[in-house]
Amino acid sequence: xxxxxxxxxxxxxxxxxxxxxxxxxxxxxxxxxxxxxxxxxxxxxxxxxxxxxxxxxxxxxxxxxxxxxxxxxxxxxxxxxxxxxxxxxxxxxxxxxxxxxxxxxxxxxxxxxxxxxxxxxxxxxxxxxxxxxxxxxxxxxxxxxxxxxxxxxxxxxxxxxxxxxxxxxxxxxxxxxxxxxxxxxxxxxxxxxxxxxxxxxxxxxxxxxxxxxxxxxxxxxxxxxxxxxxxxxxxxxxxxxxxxxxxxxxxxxxxxxxxxxxxxxxxxxxxxxxxxxxxxxxxxxxxxxxxxxxxxxxxxxxxxxxxxxxx
Amino acid sequence: xxxxxxxxxxxxxxxxxxxxxxxxxxxxxxxxxxxxxxxxxxxxxxxxxxxxxxxxxxxxxxxxxxxxxxxxxxxxxxxxxxxxxxxxxxxxxxxxxxxxxxxxxxxxxxxxxxxxxxxxxxxxxxxxxxxxxxxxxxxxxxxxxxxxxxxxxxxxxxxxxxxxxxxxxxxxxxxxxxxxxxxxxxxxxxxxxxxxxxxxxxxxxxxxxxxxxxxxxxxxxxxxxxxxxxxxxxxxxxxxxxxxxxxxxxxxxxxxxxxxxxx
Numbered sequence: 264x265x266x267x268x269x270x271x272x273x274x275x276x277x278x279x280x281x282x283x284x285x286x287x288x289x290x291x292x293x294x295x296x297x298x299x300x301x302x303x304x305x306x307x308x309x310x311x312x313x314x315x316x317x318x319x320x321x322x323x324x325x326x327x328x329x330x331x332x333x334x335x336x337x338x339x340x341x342x343x344x345x346x347x348x349x350x351x352x353x354x355x356x357x358x359x360x361x362x363x364x365x366x367x368x369x370x371x372x373x374x375x376x377x378x379x380x381x382x383x384x385x386x387x388x389x390x391x392x393x394x395x396x397x398x399x400x401x402x403x404x405x406x407x408x409x410x411x412x413x414x415x416x417x418x419x420x421x422x423x424x425x426x427x428x429x430x431x432x433x434x435x436x437x438x439x440x441x442x443x444x445x446x447x448x449x450x451x452x453x454x455x456x457x458x459x460x461x462x463x464x465x466x467x468x469x470x471x472x473x474x475x476x477x478x479x480x481x482x483x484x485x486x487x488x489x490x491x492x493x494x495x496x497x498x499x500x501x502x503x504x505x506x507x508x509x510x511x512x513x514x515x516x517x518x519x520x521x522x523x524x525x526x527x528x529x530x531x532x533x534x535x536x537x538x539x540x541x542x543x544x545x546x547x548x549x550x551x552x553x554x555x556x557x558x559x560x561x562x563x564x565x566x567x568x569x570x571x572x573x574x
Numbered sequence: 575x576x577x578x579x580x581x582x583x584x585x586x587x588x589x590x591x592x593x594x595x596x597x598x599x600x601x602x603x604x605x606x607x608x609x610x611x612x613x614x615x616x617x618x619x620x621x622x623x624x625x626x627x628x629x630x631x632x633x634x635x636x637x638x639x640x641x642x643x644x645x646x647x648x649x650x651x652x653x654x655x656x657x658x659x660x661x662x663x664x665x666x667x668x669x670x671x672x673x674x675x676x677x678x679x680x681x682x683x684x685x686x687x688x689x690x691x692x693x694x695x696x697x698x699x700x701x702x703x704x705x706x707x708x709x710x711x712x713x714x715x716x717x718x719x720x721x722x723x724x725x726x727x728x729x730x731x732x733x734x735x736x737x738x739x740x741x742x743x744x745x746x747x748x749x750x751x752x753x754x755x756x757x758x759x760x761x762x763x764x765x766x767x768x769x770x771x772x773x774x775x776x777x778x779x780x781x782x783x784x785x786x787x788x789x790x791x792x793x794x795x796x797x798x799x800x801x802x803x804x805x806x807x808x809x810x811x812x813x814x815x816x817x818x819x820x821x822x823x824x825x826x827x828x829x830x831x832x833x834x835x836x837x
Contacts, residue, residue, distance in 0.1 A: 276738035280651040284664040287648055287712075290705065291667050294678070297685040352582030360576050361583075371830055372587045378826050379593065380766025382793045383815050386800045387593055390600075390808065435586060465575045485673065492675025494769040495797060519677045519769070526681070526773045542681035546674060553673035557666065 294546060302540035304533055313540060319505040321525070326537035328544065330505040334423065334515035338497060339490035341427025341511070346435045347483055351472075353435070354442035359468050370443070377436035385499030388429045393420035393500055396428070401512060416510040419502075424511040426501035430490045438486040441560060445478030446471060448564045481559025488552040492545055494519040518545045594819065601816025604809045610817070614779045614795070617804045623814045625781045629696070629790035632783055633775060634765055636700025641707030641764075642757050648708060649715020649753070654741050665716075671709040679705050680770035688774060696782070696789035699775025703764040710763060714756025718749040755829045762825040766818065768793035792818050 299306075305313065309326060316327020353373055357366045397420025408414045449471050457467040472479065502514020503524055518541045529535040608622055615621030652665050683702040688694055722745050730740040746753075768791075771777075776788040777798065783789075792814055799811035 270736040270738075272739070273737045276741070277655055280647065280655040283644065283647040284651045284656055284661065286644070287664050287667050287671070287708070291671065293686070294674075294682045297682055298678075301685045301689075349582045349586065352579040353586055356576070356579035356583045360579060369583060369587060372590055373583065375823070375826060376586060376590050378762065378766075378822055379590075380768070380793060380818065380822065382766065382768040382797050382800075383593075383597070383819060386796060386811055386815050387596065389800055390812075391596060432589060439586075468575070488673045492673075492677065494675060494677040495793075499797075499801060519675055522677050522681060523769055523772055526684070527776070539681060539685065542678050546678045549674055549678070550670055553670045554666070556673075557669045 291550075295543075298539055298543040298546055302536050302543050305536035305540045308533065309537075313537070314544075317507065319521075321529070321534045324531075324533060326533070328518070328537075328541060330507050331516050331518045331521050331541060332544075333507045334426075334501065335491055335517040335519070337511075338423055338426040338430055338501065338515065338517060339487055341424065342430035342434055342490045343483065343487060345428065345431035346438055346486060349431075350435050350438035350442055350482070350486070351479070353439040354446055355468055355472070357439075358443050358446040359464075359471065373436050374440060375436075376432065377440070381433070381493060381495035382499075384429055384433055384496035388425065388496055388500040392429060393425050396420045396425055405512070412509040413511050416508065416512050418512055419514070421500055421502045421514055422510075422512050423501065423515045426497045426515065426517070427511070429496045429500055430493055433493060433496060434486040434489050437489055438482050441482035441485055442475075442479055445475040445482060445560065445563050448478070449474045475563060477559050478563030481556045481561075481563070484552055484556035484559065488549050488556060491552065492519055492549050494523050498523050518542075594823075597812065597815050597819055600809075600812035602813075604813035605816060609810070609813060613781055617806055620806075621810070623792065623795055623810070623817065625778065626790040626792045626795040626814065627817070628781060628783065629775070629778065630765060630792045632696055632785075632789060633699050633703060633771070633791055634761060636696065636785070637703035637707055637764055638757075638761060639704075640701060641704035641760070642711060644704070645708040645711025645757075645760070646715050646753060648712035649719060650741060650746070652712065652716040653719035654745065668709045668712050672713065675769070676702075676706055676767050677769040677772075680772060680774055683770065683774045691786070693786075694774060694776035694788040695786045696775050697785045699771050699789065699791070700785075702770040702774045703767060706764050706767060706770065707760045710760040711753075711757055714759070715749075715753050718752035718756065719745060721752065722748045751832070755833055758825050758829055762822045766793060766822055768797050772797075 305326060309316070313326065313328050314332065315329060316325070317329050318325040318327045319330060357370050361369065397418055401418045401420065401424070405414050405418060453470060453474055454467050457470040462470065497517050498520035501517060501520060503516050503520060504514040505516045505521070506513070508515070522538055522542055526538055529538055610622060610627065611624040612620070612622030613625045648668060652661065652668070656664065679702050683698050683705070687698040687701060726744055726748060727740055730744045731737070735743070771791050771794050775791060777794045778788045778790040796811050796814045796818065799807040799814070
């Protein structure tokens with residue numbers, strides 16, 4: 264970093280660059296203003312009731328976001344539940360256990376999972392994953408655990424569970440990449456100290472995991488942020504029905520998929536306004552969630568000069 | 575424990591291979607030259623994705639034209655020029671923007687461009703994709719610039735060059751290949767975006783290169799065909815998916831080979 268000089272060219276250059284930085288800030292401010300002003304009609308009409316109402320009936324002019332909020336949260340939680348153990352396992356394997364010549368190509372392949380677009384996961388979800396779950400996974404689950412309300416009701420392969428699983432596949436490369444950065448940023452002296460005290464390799468890894476805990480928490484929250492806003496793949500497999508059902512087999516709806524599905528169909532202003540308000544909610548939630556995650560991850564990786572790999 | 579963690583990794587890699595090979599298996603059947611150049615036809619008459627490929631190219635060109643210069647400038651600002659609280663705020667915002675759902679970007683662009691213009695347009699789609707591109711490009715640019723050794727800057731400054739010439743003439747070229755690969759990854763990333771295009775560029779069943787009209791894109795076409803009830807369109811969705819994945823994986827693997835020596 265250099266300090267200002269007396270050069271005119273420098274002054275102009277710095278001014279231009281400052282404007283560019285200002286542009287980024289103004290984009291975020293403009294997003295809030297645009298989303299808030301376009302959802303004003305719905306905010307005025309429903310107030311906080313929007314978040315609590317169960318009924319989404321565009322024909323009657325009733326708009327309540329609760330089914331979408333429920334679907335979004337539950338599908339994301341299913342995704343985290345499946346993805347977090349896998350991501351930790353992958354990260355530990357690649358950073359602590361696998362030899363370098365294995366870790367690099369395998370790490371690249373895991374990251375490639377993140378390069379597959381959402382819509383492609385959706386196509387694969389509709390035609391491969393959903394039928395697979397319908398035939399091989401959901402019937403035995405219903406027989407074994409059918410006494411739980413979570414696994415009751417008709418089996419279609421389309422629903423919350425399928426949405427959660429596809430989300431889990433999509434966020435695993437993201438979480439594991441950030442956890443890898445976090446683990447790599449834990450100083451080698453920690454490992455040596457643990458080993459020198461007579462710890463086994465596994466005990467040493469536990470020390471490393473505890474050391475990286477805040478960063479790992481950040482990685483998980485980052486994955487949560489991604490899962491909350493993921494649109495296309497979920498839209499294609501979750502069933503898109505604005506109802507709350509305890510069963511994971513039942514069709515559901517998320518905030519993002521409601522916007523994707525109904526935005527171009529919204530015929531009256533109130534309907535459109537309610538959908539924009541859903542967008543505003545999603546924006547605010549993901550902004551906060553990502554902000555928290557960034558702070559947690561930064562504290563671990565930036566201090567030690569690690570470079571964040573994940574986008 | 576090594577077995578368990580290794581199994582996790584194996585499972586993830588296995589899934590990747592299963593997904594990719596299944597796309598190849600289902601896609602290859604409907605793939606031929608006519609499919610790549612023809613425009614869509616009604617069910618039963620074949621048709622292709624030529625208009626969607628053209629549309630995606632137009633959208634990517636538009637978004638690169640807006641997004642790359644801006645993203646690289648933001649990266650320069652973060653790495654070379656800015657300091658203090660405001661810069662930290664910008665860095666925080668750039669980082670957080672990468673996590674904003676792309677569908678929200680779509681709604682935002684709809685509100686500021688589509689509503690005032692009163693119709694969907696390729697221009698709006700390009701802006702939406704550019705907004706997704708900027709933070710990604712900015713981050714990689716910042717990181718690449720930070721890898722450039724300080725002695726290079728000091729040497730140029732000692733020769734009497736003003737700071738702007740040092741940055742643009744010495745530091746930026748030194749990081750150029752890294753920034754270029756970052757830009758390519760950003761293009762690969764937005765070429766798979768669907769959600770922000772649904773209500774900005776929308777879609778079209780005809781060849782179009784007008785920037786103020788709706789335009790087709792590979793991803794939206796894949797989506798529309800996949801959720802349609804027709805087997806023929808499903809087959810075309812798989813073939814279009816194969817085309818899209820070839821492009822995206824091609825870029826990713828190419829970048830990997832270019833950067834292998836340096837990282």
